[in-house]
Every structure is written in structure tokens, then in C-alpha cells.
Amino acid sequence: MKRIYLSVPHLGTEEEGFVREAFDSNQLSSVGPHLDEFEREMSSLIGLPAVALSSGTAAIHLGLRVLGVGRGDEVVAPTLTFVATVNPIRYLGAEPIFVDSERASWNLNPELLANLLRERAASNRLPRAVIVVHLYGRSADLDPILDICNRYEVPVLEDAAQSLGAIYKGKHVGSRGAVSAFSFNGNKVITTSGGGMLMAQRRDMVDKARFWSTQARDPGVAYEHSELGYNYRLSNVLAAIGRGQLRVLSERVRQRRAVFSRYCQTLADLPGVEPMPQPSWGFHTNWLSCFLIHRARFGATRDDVMSALAAENIESRPVWKPMHLQPLWRKAECLGGSVAEELFAEGICLPSSSSMTVAEQEKVVATIRAQCTRRTG
Numbered sequence: 001m002k003r004i005y006l007s008v009p010h011l012g013t014e015e016e017g018f019v020r021e022a023f024d025s026n027q028l029s030s031v032g033p034h035l036d037e038f039e040r041e042m043s044s045l046i047g048l049p050a051v052a053l054s055s056g057t058a059a060i061h062l063g064l065r066v067l068g069v070g071r072g073d074e075v076v077a078p079t080l081t082f083v084a085t086v087n088p089i090r091y092l093g094a095e096p097i098f099v100d101s102e103r104a105s106w107n108l109n110p111e112l113l114a115n116l117l118r119e120r121a122a123s124n125r126l127p128r129a130v131i132v133v134h135l136y137g138r139s140a141d142l143d144p145i146l147d148i149c150n151r152y153e154v155p156v157l158e159d160a161a162q163s164l165g166a167i168y169k170g171k172h173v174g175s176r177g178a179v180s181a182f183s184f185n186g187n188k189v190i191t192t193s194g195g196g197m198l199m200a201q202r203r204d205m206v207d208k209a210r211f212w213s214t215q216a217r218d219p220g221v222a223y224e225h226s227e228l229g230y231n232y233r234l235s236n237v238l239a240a241i242g243r244g245q246l247r248v249l250s251e252r253v254r255q256r257r258a259v260f261s262r263y264c265q266t267l268a269d270l271p272g273v274e275p276m277p278q279p280s281w282g283f284h285t286n287w288l289s290c291f292l293i294h295r296a297r298f299g300a301t302r303d304d305v306m307s308a309l310a311a312e313n314i315e316s317r318p319v320w321k322p323m324h325l326q327p328l329w330r331k332a333e334c335l336g337g338s339v340a341e342e343l344f345a346e347g348i349c350l351p352s353s354s355s356m357t358v359a360e361q362e363k364v365v366a367t368i369r370a371q372c373t374r375r376t377g
């Protein structure tokens, strides 16, 4: 029984040629033409200067640092996300303030954010930055979020790690915040096997991040350092993979969207199965296909469905466990939280690879259907 995975890499036709070029020219380090080109191609797609890094987490870490986040600061982030969004807050000695999701997009709730910043401004304790996550390939409602943050002059970092290719009101996600982060981890829409990209409105911020990403070596021949750096640069070989992957990005997005709409069609008649929302403000890549399983109407729980899938050698996942429920973050402040808790309790991420066959998807659907003990009509 061949395993059906949640999300696997899906190569195009040009990656190998680019990688061979890197080998043939012996450019296997963190300098090289593919690295420059990969940054240039991402820049022209999103419309901002870019620096290629070893991971999305590194991009968030350096992004927060260029925004001035440091010891004793606070940074707002959605509670419903992957832990990599928020770990870099603590790398910098700062602490998160979590905010609940809105139902409309499962992303950061703009009203709760407005309340928080209003209260904090009144007591002169504004957070240093706000992180917005575009979850599962769906853009957050950026306009109200950016309006609120502009009013209080709090910079926004867009975590677009799960959402390269998604559009909000005609513009790519990751193009509006002061800083944004993308990931090319092996399970994202496109991959370099591991990698990330940091972008910023201000070129000097991108240059600063590039400087820190290669150990912050001061100009001159002596290895002199006046700032703390990291080894966070992407390699030329992995950038070569990324260039090939960028050429098939729109195809991969189309395929992921097709997977989601097939699930929607084939599960539509089951009571108590609710697809993740597709808010009309954006074009959503549907990186992962997620559904809520409402126990009373469906006649089985989300966990029953996950066990049945596992028995068929099919990988699935709950929707992210909210950060405010994590032992790691138990002391952090959280505004609201019940929406994220409900999404976590009922939400399931189904196999969503762009390379998944129709037959594989039919097997997933049949397994889910067999769990439903209620029938309408």
C-alpha cells in the first residue's frame, strides 16, 4: 500500500540543468550566479528587494531584527500558526502577544488587533512589531491590519511561508508589509529542499539582513566583526533548484487549487464537513486542503477520520495547535483564543500534493466518506 503523503516536493524540468551548471562551474558555496538570479526572480515576482536565506525561520529571525525587535520587546502574532512564526521572537529576547483568528480567513483577527493596539497605545506599551501569517495559502485581510498598524506606527512582518503565489486584492502576499518572509522547505508549494527569502520595502534592511546572514564581516581583509552575525545564507546549489521551481510555480498553484476543489466537490454532500474559507478578497493557493469535521452532524470526530486515514497509510494532520495551548508559550498573553481552539479541535489537513493523482485522491475521499455515519436525504 503506497503511502499518500500530506505534501511532497514536485520538481519541474529545469531544476537538474541549473544544478548541473552549479556543479560544472564548482559554484557550490553561498556565492554564485544562481543565488543572485534566484533573488532577482523572486524580486520581480513580488516587487521588493530580496535576500535568499537558509530557511523561512531565518528570514523571520532577521526580519524581526531589522525591525528593531530586541530584549524586553513584545511582538504580536496570531495564535493559530506553525511554531516557526514565533520562535524567532524569543531568539531575540522578546516575547509574543497572541491574537485569535477570525472565522472569515482563519487568520489574524483585525478587530482584536485594533483593540489591543488601542489599549497598548493608551498605556504607552505598544508592541515593537506585528506578524501576520497567511495560513495554508490563504491571505489574511491585510488592508484593515495595515491601517491599524500604520495608525500606531507599528511595523508589519508578513509570514508568507505557506502562501507564495497567493494574491490579496491584486497584489502578491508578502508585498505590503515592511518586511516579509517566504519558505522553500520541502513541503511548501515550491521548494529548494530547504531555504527561505526575506524581502523588505527598504533596500537598506535587505542589505543589513544579507550582511548578518554571512557572519556580519566588516569590510576589509581582516576578519573584523562589530556586529553579531549568523550563518544563514542559502547556497548557490539550492538556489539553482529554486530557479527551476519558480518556473513551475503557477502550475503548482493551479494543481493545489484543483486538489482542493475536487475535495470540495466530492465531500459536498456529507453533512458536517466544512471546507476552509476562501475569502473573496484574494486568490488563495490552498497549499494545504483543510476541512472542519463537525462531530454531531458528521457522526464521527476529526480524530476518527485521522485514524481511518492512517489505517489506509494516508498522512493527515490536525490544523495547527494554537500557540497559547503550547507548553513552550504557556506564560504568553493571548487575546481571545476560542476560534483557534475550535479550528484546532475540528480541523484536518488532507493530502494536498500538487503531484497527487486523482486515484489517490479518490482513496482519501472514500476513506473519509466511510467514516460519516449520518446521511442527509
Ligand SMILES: *Cc1c(COP(=O)(O)O)cnc(C)c1O
Pocket: 054, 055, 056, 057, 058, 081, 082, 084, 085, 133, 159, 161, 162, 182, 183, 184, 185, 194, 195, 196
Ligand atoms: C514553514 C513555515 C515557516 C518556516 O519556514 P522554514 O523554511 O521551514 O524554516 C514559518 N512560518 C510558517 C507559517 C511556516 O509554515
